[in-house]
Amino acid sequence: MTSYREISFNGLWKNNPALVQLLGLCPLLGVSNSTVNALGLALASAVVLVCSNTAVSLVRGVVNTAVRLPAFVMIIAALTTCIELLMQAFTYELYQILGIFIPLITTNCVILGRADGFAAKHDPARAAYDGLMMGLGFGLVLVMIGAIRELLGTGALFANMHLLFGPIAAEWKLTLVQDYKGFLLAILPPGAFIVLGLLIAGKNRIDQIAAERAKAAAPEAPVQSRRVRVTGVIE
Numbered sequence: 001m002t003s004y005r006e007i008s009f010n011g012l013w014k015n016n017p018a019l020v021q022l023l024g025l026c027p028l029l030g031v032s033n034s035t036v037n038a039l040g041l042a043l044a045s046a047v048v049l050v051c052s053n054t055a056v057s058l059v060r061g062v063v064n065t066a067v068r069l070p071a072f073v074m075i076i077a078a079l080t081t082c083i084e085l086l087m088q089a090f091t092y093e094l095y096q097i098l099g100i101f102i103p104l105i106t107t108n109c110v111i112l113g114r115a116d117g118f119a120a121k122h123d124p125a126r127a128a129y130d131g132l133m134m135g136l137g138f139g140l141v142l143v144m145i146g147a148i149r150e151l152l153g154t155g156a157l158f159a160n161m162h163l164l165f166g167p168i169a170a171e172w173k174l175t176l177v178q179d180y181k182g183f184l185l186a187i188l189p190p191g192a193f194i195v196l197g198l199l200i201a202g203k204n205r206i207d208q209i210a211a212e213r214a215k216a217a218a219p220e221a222p223v224q225s226r227r228v229r230v231t232g233v234i235e
Contacts, residue, residue: 001122004129011133018141018196019203023109027101028142029192033153036160038146039139040094041101044083046135048105052076053119053131060120072115077106094163110138145195153187155180 017023024045031037055075063071084102087095095102105111114134119127151157155177161169185191 002118002126002130004126007126007130008133011130011135011137012140013137013203016137016141016203017110017113017134018138019200021110021113023113024138025196027104027108028138028145029189029196031098031101032142032145032149032192032195033187034150034160035143035146035158036094036164037097038142040087040091040164041098042135042139042142044087044102045105045108045111045142046132046139048076048079048083048108049111049114049131049135049138050128051079051131052111052115053127054124055079056115056119057122057124057127068120069112069116072112072120073106076111076115080105091164097163110134141196141199144199145192148195149186149191151176152183153191154182 011017015021018025018028027041027045031041052072052075056072059071059075080103083105084095087098087102114130118130122130147157150159155175157174157176158169158172161172165172186195
């Protein structure tokens with residue numbers, strides 16, 4: 001069984017679904033033009049991940065192999081519908097902004113991949129924890145891209161957070177650059193590709209530096225000389 005520490009490391013860094021596995025890129029790039037949009041989709045995806053992993057783990061022993069994937073898709077679709085209805089009820093304006101990307105959680109490769117690749121092989125506790133870590137890893141990248149694009153594009157952060165958290169968040173907007181003229185490329189689709197590429201490059205560089213330091217710190221294996229004794233008989 002996979003340890004909880006390994007599950008955490010895989011979800012947040014080693015096998016991050018956005019930076020390493022490159023899964024779920026359509027919603028990742030499509031709605032990450034602001035922090036509130038990115039955070040809303042990240043929370044919705046994380047909830048579906050945790051609940052679907054748990055449900056799949058609970059039913060893995062009674063689902064026939066022939067209908068395994070359709071059953072998993074039905075579970076994910078049911079949970080996505082619940083999230084969609086909740087967002088319509090409590091965050092309707094944000095739901096309208098996110099649009100088709102909320103129903104498309106059903107076909108998100110991250111969720112289906114974890115259901116079939118991990119939850120179907122582990123107990124409910126580990127499956128739920130894996131969903132949480134993968135959801136956090138995916139959500140952190142999503143929010144980082146949204147924050148960077150919003151900052152570069154508008155010079156501010158946390159605009160329109162009331163769409164997700166209500167009137168209490170109406171004054172959360174931080175204007176970091178006064179009289180900012182705006183950088184249109186950052187909030188256009190090409191900006192999402194550029195920011196994601198820079199994040200992937202940064203992660204790869206950190207992994208490379210860590211590997212080089214680990215190699216330099218590792219003690220060299222001692223070279224042991226062996227003496228070979230040769231005996232011969234001459235007649």
